[in-house]
Amino acid sequence: MPTLSVDPSGTYLSLETATGTQRFHAIWLRDNAQDAETRAPGNGQRLIALRDIPADTRIATAQINPDGVVQVRFAPEDKTVDYDLAWLEAHSYDRAAPSTQGWLAQEIEPWDAGLMGNVPCGDFAALAEGGQALRDWLGQIVRYGFAKLKNAPVEPGGLFKVVDLFGFVRETNYGRHFEVRTEVNPTNLAFTGLGLQAHTDNPYRDPVPTLQVLYCLESSAAGGENMVVDGFAAALRLREEDPEGFALLATHCAKFEYAGEAGVCLTSRRPMIELAPDGELIGIRFNNRSCATITDVPFDKMEAYYAAYRRLGEIIDDTAMEVTFRLEPGEAFVVDNTRVLHARKGYSGEGTRWLQGCYADKDGLRSAYHAMMRDARVEAAE
Known part of the structure; x- marks a missing residue:
């Protein structure tokens, strides 16, 4: 009592x-x-x-x-x-303050290659009906930071129907969406089949787009599998191996920059590992191609900082950390761009690959999910 x-x-x-x-x-x-x-x-x-x-x-x-x-x-x-x-x-707050830097919210579950056999996925037709199927799919994105989708319309602009399930497109200087076209034997090097290192997108923005959608329209080339890595799991692995290195990447800002087109010069100054004031792990920014000159680390810590930066990259590149899957036409995946890094394998042989991508924000996705969870609790209580 x-x-x-x-x-x-x-x-x-x-x-x-x-x-x-x-x-x-x-x-x-x-x-x-x-x-x-x-x-x-x-x-x-x-x-x-x-x-x-x-x-x-x-x-x-x-x-x-x-x-x-x-x-x-x-x-x-x-x-x-x-x-x-x-x-x-x-709503009790009478508890000891967290003593560990890099703790995770209860609804977050870190993962590695062991998730390969159970990649979260939803069927577009079922998701479009709403209800439990959509709620569970959104919940998987909240928990794991990504999820696939299958049996969607094979039509340009179909990715907007994915975003409509939970929120709104975030328009950038790239437009409402961008094209990802690749030819294995290209006439232009812009359409390369080379693989890409796992990365988060647009780290030079402040704030970054917090969700990315990649939607497959053509996939006749051999290879080119998509790959995702849990940045939170990678950061926690670094913390276990090298607590001081983890702290260096969390307490000193890196710089990111993009100035690849006329009239655009995007810059940000944020740590690669982002912690809330109470130590919660809330974000990862990792993109070697967009990393600018780092000047916010003291001289006596710069060498150790670079060693930690290198080790985090090695962990991200470790195949034991990655989940791979192939996108076929009418398939897509949504990724939490503040947590999960994405990449693609290289191509071989002949064929083409055409994806469309766009950005959205996870406040809309989380809002849709939590509202559905609230409604389910109310319904269960009646």
């Missing part, structure tokens, strides 16, 4: 449940009140600013009602607010 007590100062309460004791500050509770005077019933947005809450807010009384609702009366407002017990437990 849950119990609670209020600190004599009234600045916080302690809630004891089967999972342990959790403390909640008075100002936090008041700011997160769900009543109609504090939050708009329709969209949940706050109707008041923090300045509207007395700075000396404290808990006057608190109790757990028989229905499991935690009822709190605040002074000096003399305002009573009800809190759902499960909501409080789900």
